[in-house]
Amino acid sequence: MHVRKTSCKTPLRSIGDSLSARGVSRRSFLKLCTTMASLLALPTSAVPRIAAALEQAKRPSVIWLSFQECTGCTESLTRSHAHPLEDLILHLISLDYHHKLQAASGEAAEEARLAAMEDNAGNYLAIVDGAVPGPSANPGFSTVAGHSNDQRLLETVADAAGVIAVGTCAAFGGLPQASPNPTGACAVMDLVTDKPVVNLPGCPPIPAVITGALVHYLAYGAFPELDDEGRPIAFYGDSIHDHCNRREHFDRRRFANSFDDEGAKAGWCLCKLGCRGPTTHNACATLQWNDGTSWPVGSGHPCLGCSEPGFWDRDRFYVSRGGCARR
Structure with missing residues (x-):
């Protein structure tokens, strides 16, 4: 399909104006800045800088690519409440391309992507959700506009300022990479080696984590400090176990042995039911979900370790793996 690039240069308003x-x-606005400073483990002295930077910063062009995924990452992002952080994310950026949220389709959609790349070369951000079929796999496993996913990814990130891999599939390969991995699915960072890549794993990721990474980039011109897996330490530095509301029961050696026994009903530790909280790093226990209403372990379900590499293939769910040693 021949796609004609159509320039759509328009002055981007500042984030403050938007x-x-x-x-x-x-x-x-100041409450947002204070909250983000807290979430990013920054001192209160950083709030004025964040506020000043966001007020003056132009909304960056963002091209959002979706590959082998379930749409859960976008669904999580758009589940907004009364002035939540995730509701503000779409006002911090200029979302110029997104398969599911854009009105355009076909050639018009491709024109928008190419125009955004040309008009904002060197300054736009590429956000990716979904694993990418490997270059060695049959490209027919997943194509967009006649191009394989890996070709499309590399073309789009060529002039990007940075890349954000949203969700476990994009960050680590996720479920598409699970054995036997017929599509050769791989993570974004396996293919993009010449651009800064920040991983925001989770199945799906926490919306406030996405916002936090963006706010740090807008305020400081760089992504926050990352761990060895490319995840922001501010959100993934501690384990689920460190802040679990069932931690007291763990320390007292009180464990549920089945999902319907008296221990489970009393809120005891789910470690013997396969909870991977001790080896999983994420902010689920502190940020929680649905406007801070709850989270999986708080609702009675063991942590599945979805923000860790290879979580799907590591071992069986709901089976203790000896992770109940005193910590």
Whole structure:
């Protein structure tokens, strides 16, 4: 399919102007900055800098690519409540291309992507959700506009300022990479080696984590400090176990032995039911879900370790793996 690049250069408003136009008050804006500083483990002295940077910064062009995925990452992002952080993410950026959220389709959609790349060369961000079929696999496993996913990824990130791999599939290969991995699915960082890549794993990821990574980039011109797996330490530095609301029961050696025994009903530790909290790093226990309502372990389900590499193939779910030693 021949796609004609059509320039769509328009002055991007600053983030401050965009938020004001959406009715976000100065008080709410400063509250956002304070919250983000806290989530990123920054001192309160960083709040004025974040506020000043966000007020003046232009909304960066973002091209969002989706490959082998279930749409859960986008669904998580769009589950907004009354002025939550995830609701503000779409006002911090100029989302110029997204399969599921854009109105355009076909050639018009491709024109928008190519125009955004040309008009913002060197300055746009590429966000990717979903694993990428490996270059050695049959490209017919997944194509967009007649191009294999790996070709499309490398073309799009060529002039990007940075790349954000959203969700475990993009960050580590996720479920598509599970054995026997017929598509040769791989992580974004396996293919993109010449650009800064930040991984935000989770199945799906926590929306506030996505916002936090963006806010840090907008305020400081760089992604936050990352761990050895390319994840922001501010969100993935501690294990689920460190902040689990069932930790007291773990320390007292009180474990549920089945999902319907008295221990489970009393909220005891789920370690013997296969909880991977001690070896999983994420902010689920502190940020929680649905506007801070709950999270899987709080609802009675063991942590499956979805924000760790290879979580699907490591071993069987709901079976203790000896992770109940006193810590």
